[in-house]
Amino acid sequence: MQPPAGDDDLAPVPLGAAADRTAVAPHVPEPGYAISTRGLVKSYPGPHGTSTLAVRGVDLDVRQGETFAFLGPNGAGKSTTIAVLCALARPTAGQATVAGADVVGRPHEVRRRVGMLFQHSALDGDLTAEQNLFIHARLYGLSRRRARSRTAEVLGTAGLTDRRRSPVRTLSGGMRRRLEIARALLHSPRVLFLDEPTTGLDPHARAQVWDQLRALRDRDGSTLFVTTHYLDEAENCDRIAIIDRGRVVARGTPRALKAAIGDDRVVLRTGDDAVAGRIVCGLVPPDRAVTVDTGGVSLRLPEGSTWIPRLCAALQRHGVAVHAASAAPPTLDDVFFHHTGRSLDAPGTGRPPAGPTPPSVAAPSVSAPDAGGER
Numbered sequence: 001m002q003p004p005a006g007d008d009d010l011a012p013v014p015l016g017a018a019a020d021r022t023a024v025a026p027h028v029p030e031p032g033y034a035i036s037t038r039g040l041v042k043s044y045p046g047p048h049g050t051s052t053l054a055v056r057g058v059d060l061d062v063r064q065g066e067t068f069a070f071l072g073p074n075g076a077g078k079s080t081t082i083a084v085l086c087a088l089a090r091p092t093a094g095q096a097t098v099a100g101a102d103v104v105g106r107p108h109e110v111r112r113r114v115g116m117l118f119q120h121s122a123l124d125g126d127l128t129a130e131q132n133l134f135i136h137a138r139l140y141g142l143s144r145r146r147a148r149s150r151t152a153e154v155l156g157t158a159g160l161t162d163r164r165r166s167p168v169r170t171l172s173g174g175m176r177r178r179l180e181i182a183r184a185l186l187h188s189p190r191v192l193f194l195d196e197p198t199t200g201l202d203p204h205a206r207a208q209v210w211d212q213l214r215a216l217r218d219r220d221g222s223t224l225f226v227t228t229h230y231l232d233e234a235e236n237c238d239r240i241a242i243i244d245r246g247r248v249v250a251r252g253t254p255r256a257l258k259a260a261i262g263d264d265r266v267v268l269r270t271g272d273d274a275v276a277g278r279i280v281c282g283l284v285p286p287d288r289a290v291t292v293d294t295g296g297v298s299l300r301l302p303e304g305s306t307w308i309p310r311l312c313a314a315l316q317r318h319g320v321a322v323h324a325a326s327a328a329p330p331t332l333d334d335v336f337f338h339h340t341g342r343s344l345d346a347p348g349t350g351r352p353p354a355g356p357t358p359p360s361v362a363a364p365s366v367s368a369p370d371a372g373g374e375r
């Protein structure tokens, strides 16, 4: 199969090509892929004849049975991509096949073959868990008997059998999310799309949701396409794509993405970080940005641990006490920052908001190498 085109290689896709499909050779994904897109574009009409290009030529290949994380900053185009892949929004251009059906040519089949979990709940709080599921199963065209048996099955896999008669408004946030996932599974979809399935949940409830998803993958071989703002969740996925401003800017396994960053993060806590920053600047290659903030002096270096004795010795020679020194391999957050210039701003984690460090606590880049001589 054709390897996905690099994003820089993307030829401009004529708007309206999706409508005029005779002009484009159809992309036929190889067997074994649950999702395959080429040059997917989605624009929304704006006021006064303007438009927002939310998705700008996305190529994705997701294997059957894979748990695939789709990461990106707010407004990057994740939900829009999901809407197109679930055949809820028509692409402006490009092609997408999901669970063996083309999203433009056979949207009804796509919708029958996928399950969706949206960011906002669509459960009826006054109905019981069981009633919510049964009604939804009937809406999906299941017979009364089949609707009853599927309701019991998915309640079981969600760990909610004993709460089946409880009105939904009396369930915890985590239980409601598990019930929503159960609801998305009633028609036995081949691919499950989950848009931020754990946002707003406490760590215990998040873990329970992931137990439910892992069981699903292991038992049924379901393909899971997940957006999340939690790095630990992305870390446990088989592969990741990072989207920024409508384009896929990185893709690969978590391990490969981290390995591609290469350099370790070296952090020094000293008696005088401002002075230490200037000294370190004079020791390392000039292309290395040295940051001084409330976390100490930090920079990226290949084989960071081998630099630590040399940096510490130089600081001590200049009379700067070193309280702590560490070198750590790149994290997924480093990967995200490298490709998007922002941190993955998980709500409720206490991580600083995306964007530059506030000037009151940071000297963003130390550029006065006045302690040179040891480079």
Ligand SMILES: Nc1ncnc2c1ncn2[C@@H]1O[C@H](COP(=O)(O)OP(=O)(O)OP(=O)(O)O)[C@@H](O)[C@H]1O
Binding pocket: 044, 045, 052, 053, 054, 072, 073, 074, 075, 076, 077, 078, 079, 080, 081
């Ligand atoms: N219905 C719409 N009409 C016009 N513009 C839209 C519409 N839906 C999304 N957009 C715009 O498209 C871009 C991508 O939005 P989208 O919701 O897909 O991003 P996202 O990555 O899912 O963001 P978030 O993480 O905040 O949910 C944004 O600029 C958004 O304002």
